[in-house]
Amino acid sequence: MSTDTTPDTTIDMNLDRHILRRTDGNDEEIVVNFGPQHPSTHGVINFVTQTNGEVIRRSVPEIGYLHRGLEKIGELVAYPGYMPFTDRIDYLAAMFANEGYAVAVERLLGIEAPPRAQYIRAISCELCRIASHFISIGTMAQDIGAATPLTHALREREAINDLLEELCGARLTYNFHRIGGVAFDVPAGWTDKVLRFLDHLDSYIQEWDRLITFNKIFVKRLAGVGVISREKAIDYGLVGPNLRGSGVKFDIRRDMPYGAYSDFEFNIPVGAGKVGTVGDCWDRFFVRVQEVVESSKIIRQAIAKLPEGDIQAKVARKVKPEAGEAVGQVESARGEMLYYIVSDGSEKAYRLRVRTGSFMAMGIIEELSHGIMVADLIAIIASLDVVAPEVDR
Amino acid sequence: MTQEELCTQLGAQFGDAVGALSETKGDRFVTVKVEKIVEVCAYLKTTVGCEFDFCRDITAVDWPARKVIEVVYHLYSVTHRHGLVLKVEANREAPAVATVEGVWKAATWLEREIYDLFGVNFTGHSDLRRILLPDDWVGYPLRKDYQEAGGYHGIGNTRPEPLVQLAKATDEVRKAIAAEAAAAAAAAAAAAPAPAVVESAPAPAAAPAAPAPAAPSTERKP
Amino acid sequence: MSSNVFSPPEPGTGVLFTNTSVIDDAINLARKNSIHYLLFGLACCGIELMQTGGPRSDLDRFAAIFRASPRQADLMIVAGTLTYKMALRTKLLYDQMAEPKYVLSMGSCANCGGLFQASYSVCKGVDKIIPVDVYVPGCPPRPEALTEGLLRIQDIMMCERWGTKMRPGRKDPNAPMMISAADKAK
Numbered sequence: 001m002s003t004d005t006t007p008d009t010t011i012d013m014n015l016d017r018h019i020l021r022r023t024d025g026n027d028e029e030i031v032v033n034f035g036p037q038h039p040s041t042h043g044v045i046n047f048v049t050q051t052n053g054e055v056i057r058r059s060v061p062e063i064g065y066l067h068r069g070l071e072k073i074g075e076l077v078a079y080p081g082y083m084p085f086t087d088r089i090d091y092l093a094a095m096f097a098n099e100g101y102a103v104a105v106e107r108l109l110g111i112e113a114p115p116r117a118q119y120i121r122a123i124s125c126e127l128c129r130i131a132s133h134f135i136s137i138g139t140m141a142q143d144i145g146a147a148t149p150l151t152h153a154l155r156e157r158e159a160i161n162d163l164l165e166e167l168c169g170a171r172l173t174y175n176f177h178r179i180g181g182v183a184f185d186v187p188a189g190w191t192d193k194v195l196r197f198l199d200h201l202d203s204y205i206q207e208w209d210r211l212i213t214f215n216k217i218f219v220k221r222l223a224g225v226g227v228i229s230r231e232k233a234i235d236y237g238l239v240g241p242n243l244r245g246s247g248v249k250f251d252i253r254r255d256m257p258y259g260a261y262s263d264f265e266f267n268i269p270v271g272a273g274k275v276g277t278v279g280d281c282w283d284r285f286f287v288r289v290q291e292v293v294e295s296s297k298i299i300r301q302a303i304a305k306l307p308e309g310d311i312q313a314k315v316a317r318k319v320k321p322e323a324g325e326a327v328g329q330v331e332s333a334r335g336e337m338l339y340y341i342v343s344d345g346s347e348k349a350y351r352l353r354v355r356t357g358s359f360m361a362m363g364i365i366e367e368l369s370h371g372i373m374v375a376d377l378i379a380i381i382a383s384l385d386v387v388a389p390e391v392d393r
Numbered sequence: 394m395t396q397e398e399l400c401t402q403l404g405a406q407f408g409d410a411v412g413a414l415s416e417t418k419g420d421r422f423v424t425v426k427v428e429k430i431v432e433v434c435a436y437l438k439t440t441v442g443c444e445f446d447f448c449r450d451i452t453a454v455d456w457p458a459r460k461v462i463e464v465v466y467h468l469y470s471v472t473h474r475h476g477l478v479l480k481v482e483a484n485r486e487a488p489a490v491a492t493v494e495g496v497w498k499a500a501t502w503l504e505r506e507i508y509d510l511f512g513v514n515f516t517g518h519s520d521l522r523r524i525l526l527p528d529d530w531v532g533y534p535l536r537k538d539y540q541e542a543g544g545y546h547g548i549g550n551t552r553p554e555p556l557v558q559l560a561k562a563t564d565e566v567r568k569a570i571a572a573e574a575a576a577a578a579a580a581a582a583a584a585a586p587a588p589a590v591v592e593s594a595p596a597p598a599a600a601p602a603a604p605a606p607a608a609p610s611t612e613r614k615p
Numbered sequence: 616m617s618s619n620v621f622s623p624p625e626p627g628t629g630v631l632f633t634n635t636s637v638i639d640d641a642i643n644l645a646r647k648n649s650i651h652y653l654l655f656g657l658a659c660c661g662i663e664l665m666q667t668g669g670p671r672s673d674l675d676r677f678a679a680i681f682r683a684s685p686r687q688a689d690l691m692i693v694a695g696t697l698t699y700k701m702a703l704r705t706k707l708l709y710d711q712m713a714e715p716k717y718v719l720s721m722g723s724c725a726n727c728g729g730l731f732q733a734s735y736s737v738c739k740g741v742d743k744i745i746p747v748d749v750y751v752p753g754c755p756p757r758p759e760a761l762t763e764g765l766l767r768i769q770d771i772m773m774c775e776r777w778g779t780k781m782r783p784g785r786k787d788p789n790a791p792m793m794i795s796a797a798d799k800a801k
Contacts, residue, residue: 036704039654039683043661044701064525065701066658069734071510072534076733084730091659108419135662154669161666171666172659172755234446234471237499250471324418327467327478340467342454343419355450355467363502389658392525526736527700534735541735545699552727552739 029057034377036065042139042381043388045362051374059369059377061362066392074352079105079319080179082352087173089337089354090390092135095121095128096332098177100354103258104328104339105179106313108321116309117181118260123194123302124167124176125330126295130201131160132333133288133295140285140382141212144221149212156204159197166190179319181312191303198296205293213289222285223276226368226380233279236367237360240335241291242384245271245284252331264301266294281383288385320347334358334385358390394442394475396421402443406436422465422478427490430466430481434496437468437477445470445477448497451504453511455485455536462488462511462536488513510535639777646715647769650679653688653712655705657695660722663755664694672758679765685711690768691745692761696724696731697738709745717771719764720747723754730754 035046044065050057070089074082086101087094099121106112113121138153161171166187168176176183212218228238233246243250251268253261269290271283323345329338335357342351361384368380394402400414400423411433412424425433437445450467466479483490492515493500504515505524512533515521523530532539544550652674656664668674668681682688685708697705709718720741723729728739741747748771751764 036701037655037685037708039681044657064523064527065698065704066696067525067698067700067736068696068731069534069736072735073731073733088659088730091662151670154666155671158666158669158671171757172662231446232498235498237448237497237503248471255474322418324420325422326419336449338450338467340450340452340465351452351454353450353452355452359502359506360499363499367498539735546703548699548702548738548743550739552732552743 034059034374035062042386043391045386045388045391047365047377047381049369049374049377054373056369056372056374056377059366061365063362063388063391066388068389068393070393071352071354074349076348078347079321079349082349083178084173084175086354087175088389089393090332090334090356090358090387091172092387093128093132093333094172094174095125095176096330096337097354098174099125099259100328100330100332100337100339102177102179102328103330104326104341105319105321107326107328108324108341108343109179109315109319111180111313111315113181113259113313114310115260115307117311117313119302119306120182120186120311121177122260122264123186123299123306124164124174124182126298126302127160127164127194128174129295129333130292131157131164133292134160136333136382136385137208137212137285137288140379140385141218143378143382144218146212146215146218149208152208152211156201159200163190163194163197166193178312178315180315181310183312185311186306191306194299195303198299201296202293205289208289213286219275219282221375222280222282222379222383224280225276225372225376226281226383227277228279228364228368230279232364232367236364238335238364239357239360240332240385241284241287242335242357242361244269245287245383246279247271252329252336256329258328258330260302261298263305264298266298266301269294281379284383284385318347320345332357334387334390335360354393356390356393358384358386359393361386362391394473396475396477399443399475399477402440403433403436407433420478422480424480424482427481427483430479431491431493431496433479434466434468434493438496442473443470444472446497447471448493448499448503449476451493451500451507453507453513453535455511457485457537460485462513464490464507464513466493483513489516490514491516492518494518509533512536639775640773642777643773643775647772648678650677650690650765650768651682651688652679652690652692652719653685653708654681654683655691655693655708657693657697657701658722658724660694660725660755663758663761664692664721667758667761672762674762674765677762677765677769685709686713688712689715690717690719690765692719692721693725693741693747694721694755696729697741697744698736699738700736702738702744705741706744715775717749717768718745718747719749719751719768721751721753721761721764722756723752726750726752 029050029052031048031050033046034049036044046062046065047059048062049059070085073085077085083098083101086097089097134153134157138150141149164174165171167190168174168184228246230246230248233243233248247270249268249270252258254268269287271278271287273283274286275282321343323343325340325342327338327340329336337357338355340353340355341349344350365380365384369377396414403411403423407429410426410429414423415421437443445468447469448466449469452465454463454465456463461482462485464481464483467476468479469476481490488511490513492504494504501519502524504518505521507513508515508521509523509525510533522528526534527545531542541550656662666672685691689712691709691712693705720726724731724737725741728737731737732739738744749764749767751760753760
């Protein structure tokens with residue numbers, strides 16, 4: 001089997017007619033559709049992979065299988081009514097999507113949420129970050145081949161689902177934040193339940209580390225695989241744990257502070273090449289595990305300092321910002337989620353743009369795919385934590 | 394560097410190809426002439442002191458009233474922690490902008506998405522084809538004058554709504570019964586004016602006892 | 616659960632006896648307690664599908680396990696929004712499943728387009744391309760709702776007669792359930 005890794009010149013992208021096809025001449029090379037229905041692609045994404053046996057020559061992602069036109073719907077629906085749609089942009093970290101949209105519209109209106117609302121937003125968002133990271137690291141372990149850690153992760157996520165259901169009524173698509181604040185106040189006794197959960201979580205993370213993070217097989221599968229250098233990560237526009245795993249200490253909560261995050265003390269975990277090279281898959285995985293610990297710290301501080309007051313600023317029923325534009329960004333579980341809203345003075349947005357972290361992460365996969373094994377491709381996709389709705393919107 | 398300083402430096406370098414910092418409500422931006430966008434971006438990336446190494450977002454806004462499609466660049470510098478927004482106005486009839494793929498690799502997919510949804514041709518792009526919609530999709534959906542084609546490959550885009558039709562049909566039947574009852578009451582009133590008050594009372598009560606309206610046909614198949 | 620939820624079988628269609636068939640019940644009991652469902656999580660409902668198969672509300676206690684390949688599955692749980700781009704692949708996957716196969720449409724998006732009915736790229740319901748047996752409403756449906764949907768599929772399975780290999784009320788197994796007048800004209 002040759003180890004020639006120069007990519008071929010063209011790939012036939014007319015996939016409606018081809019499922020499997022042989023290239024001219026070389027018998028061992030096939031073009032195979034890896035997706036869109038596949039348990040390991042984290043949603044409906046297709047990777048058109050040109051392989052020479054087990055070694056990939058080139059893998060081109062093909063997206064759009066979940067393109068639901070959310071940006072066009074933003075022009076059809078009034079500002080307050082768009083909040084449920086933001087949940088569906090990234091359903092694993094829906095609180096961030098809610099908050100990003102609320103922050104962007106608040107910037108257009110020139111208002112700010114009251115302090116209690118900002119603290120409740122921070123608590124709900126950090127809980128959501130823990131839940132999202134659990135799915136990410138659980139499915140990553142499953143893609144590597146370990147089936148049990150996913151059930152562990154889902155069990156912990158169920159506890160968070162219960163907490164958030166008590167807070168806002170929904171398990172997955174919360175629709176909790178509002179323009180100007182949050183929808184509901186914290187129920188009585190809820191903060192005690194959260195603290196009990198965090199006590200359990202802090203001891204559970206150590207079990208998780210023993211089970212999978214420092215597991216010899218897991219480390220061997222991921223160390224040195226899919227290395228993204230610092231310059232490449234910035235050039236390709238990666239954000240979030242993908243960027244921090246390559247050693248770049250950039251976090252919206254620190255560098256473009258919003259909400260109540262300036263009141264909290266927490267570290268920004270950065271990839272350091274602990275078991276392999278800086279910027280490999282294991283670094284991105286470990287950054288997420290460490291972020292769970294940091295989120296736990298933030299929630300504890302937020303609950304301790306939770307101020308009294310309103311949970312929503314005074315906003316008119318029909319939200320009609322002046323003509324102009326604003327950008328709202330939040331540090332979502334998958335990186336910076338940027339909302340760019342252009343208003344023309346009416347009660348519906350003129351243009352609503354969402355730039356998500358997973359979309360940028362997909363752009364780098366073709367670059368990383370030359371000469372790797374099929375199993376490594378799966379590890380890379382899992383470590384970049386892509387979810388299809390963020391990619392396609 | 395603040396946005397004013399950056400704008401001044403750009404103005405000094407490029408003259409009138411770069412406009413002034415905008416004064417609109419909300420975030421401020423700099424309008425750049427279409428021909429110069431690649432040079433401006435390369436300058437911003439390489440100049441010491443600016444070093445805009447991070448392309449946060451490239452997007453487009455359709456303004457049919459002004460006959461332009463604006464392409465908006467949100468740039469950021471991770472080294473210096475400052476940001477800038479550039480805008481380019483492309484002619485709406487045949488929108489074409491040079492690609493900045495050579496400056497930031499992030500632009501590759503972002504520009505493909507703008508081509509897919511707005512139809513802006515990025516000259517010099519290595520791989521300009523549709524990214525989110527199927528390859529044989531007709532039209533550019535995010536333009537303001539986009540009309541849906543009525544389905545795709547034989548799959549229609551309407552859906553029968555049997556409950557809505559049932560409600561409408563039931564309303565019609567109810568109106569018909571009420572009209573009959575009113576006509577009967579009017580006839581009784583014309584025949585005997587005095588006991589009309591007593592006689593008309595049971596009439597509407599008897600009407601709903603009439604045989605229940607036949608279930609209207611719906612489009613639902615069993 | 617009684618097997619006469621739908622109309623009783625026609626005379627002469629049981630395997631050995633005319634009206635009731637113990638053999639049919641035994642076969643269906645075996646079939647309904649070993650459903651392999653295709654992992655077809657498209658969107659948010661896919662996460663709830665994962666969590667329904669997860670530790671708390673366990674689909675495995677009904678011996679329903681997930682399979683990634685349609686060739687090994689007999690229940691297709693369409694969980695999430697179906698776009699036109701995906702619709703063609705969905706039909707392909709449905710055709711790749713072997714009979715007897717069932718389809719459970721999970722969530723509003725799969726039922727009728729759901730939240731995204733105004734969108735240009737969303738197929739208004741999965742029953743426009745494949746026939747659906749059970750619709751589970753919700754956005755997303757709770758695990759308890761999806762479990763109820765699975766139990767309804769099991770009820771359908773119990774009503775089938777091996778002799779006719781036909782589901783109650785279904786004349787042509789390949790016809791889509793709802794066709795609008797506009798689609799009929801095409």
